[in-house]
Amino acid sequence: MTRWAPLVLALLLCAPAVAQTASLTVESADREARVLANGVILGTVADGPFELAAGDYTLVLLDAGGAWYTHPATTEIRLEEGVQRRVPMALPVRTRIESLPLHAEVVWERDGRPDEVLGQTPLIVDQPEGMTGTLVARLDGHPAARVPAPAGGGRVTLVLRPEGLAADAPLSHSLPTHRSNTRRRVLDLGLGALAVAAGAVAVHYKFKADGVDDAYRTLGSPLLGLDTARKDALHYDTLSGIALGVSSASLGVLAVRFAIR
Secondary structure (H helix, E strand, C coil): CHHHHHHHHHHHHHCCCCCCEEEEEEECCCCCCEEEECCEEEEEHHHCCEEEECEEEEEEEECCCCCCCECCEEEEEEECCCCEEEEECCCCEEEEEEEECCCCEEEEEECCEEEEEEEECCEEEEECCCCCCEEEEEECCEEEEEEECCCCCEEEEEECCCCCCCCCCCCCCCCCCCCCCHHHHHHHHHHHHHHHHHHHHHHHHHHHHHHHHHHHHCCCCCCCCCHHHHHHHHHHHHHHHHHHHHHHHHHHHHHHHHHHC
């Protein structure tokens, strides 16, 4: 046995090292969806299986085209050394529901299931599978509007007509727009500029007050012990305090305006 030991040792040293890896296959109906593991793109679903080191991973499945209505699918997995792992994943189906006018309540009606209030428009609904049934929009002063729920997701708009409006009458809706308030903006800018300017004045007079006070107290200074120097220092210090108060008040008013806006 002893004479075979060197030969066995040599064979072990010459044998290639076996990588501590595992095999991962992502199963999805979307073969072009991208697969990420711990933030690293592995490829598309069709590129699998993937060889990864054993360990814990966060898998993310992304739509190939990055469409606005898709949402990533995420799952946590652990890969064991030498194990072939198959992980089923599916992208949620995203539906954006809008209405004219806005802020209508949307109810999802399905056969054999209770009605579900989804919220007020505009809203986004993510479902593991495509929606079925009917979407109903309700708003005071308007008859309910109904459309089939889109099985493939995407965008759907429900139009509500005011009560009493003839069926052939033209329909128009005014959408809210953001209008800039010039007076408010000018006031905000003025308060900000006043705060900065008053702060600069406060610093300026504070330095002057400190300089005169130092000269008033320094041996050999021509202002040593002069009453006028002491009064000047107090005067500059008072001006600095007033300017600092104005700066603080301006900032306070500006903060309150932003808070209540």
